[in-house]
Amino acid sequence: MPVVQVSLLSGRSKEQKKAMADEITETVHKHSGAPKDVITVIFQDVGTDSWAAGGTLFEDR
Numbered sequence: 001m002p003v004v005q006v007s008l009l010s011g012r013s014k015e016q017k018k019a020m021a022d023e024i025t026e027t028v029h030k031h032s033g034a035p036k037d038v039i040t041v042i043f044q045d046v047g048t049d050s051w052a053a054g055g056t057l058f059e060d061r
Contacts, residue, residue, distance in 0.1 A: 010045040
C-alpha cells in the first residue's frame with residue numbers, strides 16, 4: 001500500500017490537487033504495479049510563514 005506525501009505552499013485549488021493526485025497515482029501504479037485503489041496521496045498545505053529556503057521564509061521573499 002504505497003503512500004505518497006506531498007508538501008506544498010498553501011494556495012493550490014482542489015482541481016490542481018485532484019490532477020496531481022491522479023498523475024501521482026498513475027505513476028506509482030505504472031512503476032510499482034500496486035493497484036490504484038490502494039495508493040494513497042496525502043497533501044500537506046504549508047503556509048508561507050512556515051516554509052523557508054536558504055534561510056528565508058517564503059513570505060519574506
